[in-house]
Amino acid sequence: MSQDAPKTPWWNDQGNRAILYQVLVVGAVVLVGWYLISNTLANLAARNIATGFGFLGREAGFAIGESPIAFDPADSYAKAILVGLLNTLIVAVLGVALSTVIGTIVGIARLSGNWLVARLATLYVETLRNIPVLLQLLFWYALITEGLPAARQAFNPLPGVFLSNRGLKLPTPDWGGTEWAVLAALLLAVLGAVMLARWARRRQAETGQSFPSVRAGLGLILGLPLLVWLLGGAPVAMQVPELKGFNFEGGTTVSPEFAALLTGLTLYTASFIAEIVRSGILAVSPGQTEAALALGLKRGQVLRLVVLPQALRVIIPPLTSQYLNLTKNSSLAVAIGYPDLVSVGNTTINQTGQAIEGVALLMAVYLAVSLGISVFMNWYDKKTALVGR
């Protein structure tokens, strides 16, 4: 290469070109954005719609069917949206927990040596994941509201439990004031069990002596609240739902909307989780199990210490996206009238006409929830990841 090569002109320099391209693309995006926003502002002005989030403080004026916190039509839109968010979170948390349990069982069942069980699990997975979840939700909702009898002829599978087209009625235990003490005991026991497990692990690392921390922890978690309950006089009174007129009074209600949403989301997501669990278990080679058994570990220890940690590493990333999917799919509640975030947001938009703010708010809240789940699952994933050099 000669020393005095011709200098590349500045417009052929790669760095300069990159800057030029970026300026052009960003400029185009800004231009399109500005065009859309100016159109929107002109349209809003033509329709006399004020912009801004001021509407959140105004009186909502609509009732919400079910709410974990007290809500009154006189409360503000902001509170209504908070109620919607709480309803979404309740469905999401319960759905995640239930679908993980069902999905794990079905996933393991698909690998079972029992031909019949494996086939039934396959049938479950193939059927449910190939039908749109919204169709399943509408089906369950129709089944509950049209298929179940009216309150007067309600099914009574267990004493105090009633199943009718008004939903599921459950008796609530009448604790007589001891519920807080029992709850505190439960929290204390969980904390104790965690500390016990840490202590046992440290002792085993130092001295090699093992300690049955799982059994002791379970005993603590079950025993301590039971003890407090007994000390509190062992209240056994139940508030049983009773038929009065055309509906029940007393007890707790699981509304048809909530039941249909939870059932549909859980069964649908479980079919995907089953496949994830199955592939995770298949990813651990049988040599690992054999080697662990050869080392003299017990069956339970092999599962807990060798197979599961390796399977989890494969399972967690796709499982995270299923949890996110379930949370996002809970927005389909709007189709069956469960007052979730989208449903309340939709009502708000229709009443106030603040479409842009409403949709932006919905998206922001879902983004925040999704981000929260991803951050948590990534943290857990890091914790279980292989520690490399």
Added chain:
Amino acid sequence: MTSNTNLDPKTASEIASHVEEPSQTELRAPRRSALNVLGWARENLFSSAPNTLLTVLAVSLLVWAVPPLLGWVLLKATFLGADPQACREAGGACWSFIEVKHRFILFGLYPHDEHWRPLLAMGLFLSAIAASCDPRFWNLRILAVWGAALPFCGLLMWGGLLGLTFVGNDKWGGLPLTLILATLGIVLAFPLSVLLALGRRSDMPAIRAICVGYIETVRGVPLVSVLFMASIMFPLFLPEGMTIDKLLRAQLGIMLFTAAYLAEAVRGGLQALPKGQYEAADALGLSYWQKMGLIILPQALRLVIPPIVNQFISCFKDTSLVIIIGLYDLLTTAKTALSDPLWRPFYIESYVFAAFIYFLFCFFMSRYSQYLEKRLNAGLKR
């Protein structure tokens, strides 16, 4: 290699004498399963006590569920020509509901006498999809297939030419609408997703930030909210006096949503290619677009065909969400068919019919994607 295969007989027998004969004890007995049904059952259903318990549980589940189900589907069911009264008396499935309502469920509000047009369009559409599934069409020929099929489908659906009466797209519905929304959703999202994936892998920070921002935002929100945005906000985006059709709005929403997911699939393919391919293209002095168009994308896109098919399946299922913004897709027509007070009690039949159609499409698509994955792996493993 040839020298090995042409060993002279003497050396061959020498080698053979060093190879141990398998001892008699090592010869396995034929598997019990090969012997008879009873042996098979003992091995697969009753090999241990817990296994037997599982079998008993599964059988009792079947005994509990299958006879009533069979009774409902077949024995107590009413078939052709039964009126709602006869159906209710029989107490089983009312398949005459499907007989009466199938036209509406399949084609929605499309004029009754013109139903052959959406049917034919659907046939064309399915043929084009089938052609796209054939590896021989995985090149520019696929553009020709769709370029020919789409205008013809449009002509059939809209009409207004060649003596066909005009049918506005507010009258479209049922299965053709579902197919159109899903297929165009994927087809239109595809070029956008390739650009987004390339942008996300770009060295230019501003372009990368825009692409990452778009992909992660869309993937973080539910499709329902994107559809809401499409149906409520798109009209506000346009200059005064311009309107945008409801179907087009939904189609755009689905496309924008799908593009983000598809972009991640394409990115997976771009990342799976060995670095040497990029470096070799650079060494040849190709420009960025030559490198991508001639070297990288043809290889990467082949790798991502199975995830694209999976994305198509979920897009197909997701189109059912347009019920929320009031389009008459397959699920909406199945639900609307129940608003007839005469046939109101037969919701299970209606949903089962729609579910069966969705299932058929999704099941065969997922089988196809599994077959593709095997094919690709076979090519890579050798």
